[in-house]
Amino acid sequence: MSVCEDCKKGFNWNGETVGTETTIGESQTYVTGTSKSAAILLVHDIFGWTFPNLRILADHFAKECNATVYIPNYFGDEIVQESTMDDPEKWAKFDVGAFIGRQNKEKRWPEIKAHAQILKTQYPKVGAVGYCYGGWACFQLGADPALIDCITMAHPSMVTKEEIAGVSVPVQINASEHDHAYTEELKEYGNKVIPTRGVPYEYVFYPGVRHGFAAKGDQSDGTQRVALERCKRATVNFFNEFLH
Template sequence: MSLPICENCTKGTKLPGTPKGSMIKVAGIDTYLATPPGPVDPQDAHKAVVIFTDVLGLPLGNSQIIADGFAKQLGLPVYVPDMFNGTPPITPEQMTSVDHFEIGKPRPFRNKLRYYTTLMGVIPNIIFSNSPGKVTQRMDTWCEGVRKERGVDRLGAVGHCLGGMVIAKLAAKSGLIQVGVIAHPGPIKQAEVDKIDFPCAWATAEEDDSFPQPFAKEVEASFAKREQKSKVPYEFVYYPGTMHGFAARPALHIPVVREAFEKVTEQSWRWLETYL
């Protein structure tokens, strides 16, 4: 089994601010709900956005703060489901700071040792509770629930890291998602990409063990080569000077990362405004 955890999945920074939304249940799954400051336009009452998180899930708080910003910008409700049923593979206490940021240079041995030690502790969680298949099925159930319980029939999905992998896997079920934004996803397969039948934007990092640039270019080329009947709007935006995780746990004290985080957020807003 391919582990959806790379070394950069264990690193990051907590975003400043305090979440302003509330916790609800959707399909029996704990879900953070960010609401816009004003009333939703009646013509958009059937629309919503979901953010599928990285491996730290809800406890870190970054996804909720990002959702609050999306709700304010888009004027739509934004949901963040607990993909891991209360037991994320990586906890905030296990997350380490971004102490190495030289693109293309090997990390110090102590960093690698720390990562592999963390990984050994993560494996049981993934195998028994949060395998890619189990998480995807959980989110499939959630997507069906948000339609039935919240009246959503146009759903825009934003996926960071493992959440991006979930979007690609959910694409196997046509009609579940209407618009997608995938940022530095966990391991995905070309066969999964080929099933994406909705407008999809991609944000790729310069250094990413889970979604390396050579494969990212292959995926982009596959969209361009599609037959007319399976063509969908798409875009690939490459963010130089970044590593896997910059859209979810950005090291804002590093200027190039701060700028990339701001730009990927704007990219996501623009794509959802255009196609949702």
């Protein structure tokens, strides 16, 4: 399966969201939870800050991690509708490579860093979680303990070895067996280098699933459902350990 197919493929989940829309800095933001003791910055995948699946996950984290969770908009006016996943015409027209080129690291990193800095002035503890596109951002945040207290990610993409080697806070990686982005080479590198960084490290492996499972897996498929539920629990446990 190609990079474009993996990134565009997925399923919408059933569920009502309970958060509200506000702003952080100058960015539109979904916020959920009322905690004053901890915040979580969720860096979305290519389906952006309005993606209901990620808002559902944010609601879970807010409740189960005693945290206030923020999903800022990192793609500006360019919103990829979740219907792209099951509309053949939209799916065929969506050029993931070109999209990532427009929404590149250099363009979006200043916003992500600024949001972490804002949250650090408001909460005693701040963690970050990234899905797919958000993975590289978590690693960059994790290079500076003044920005973030811990990072976790599922099937991260756009990650470099230099970013992996720079991690300086507790880190969790939820890795799918089949992943064009977090490749076998990067998995091996991370599992070799991160333990030398002197920070707590948890690597969780999910057999039988592909890149994207934790954010848009098929809940009607037993293997995918078990994996995405297990990933949610692992993320909750990680945040409860390092944010409280």
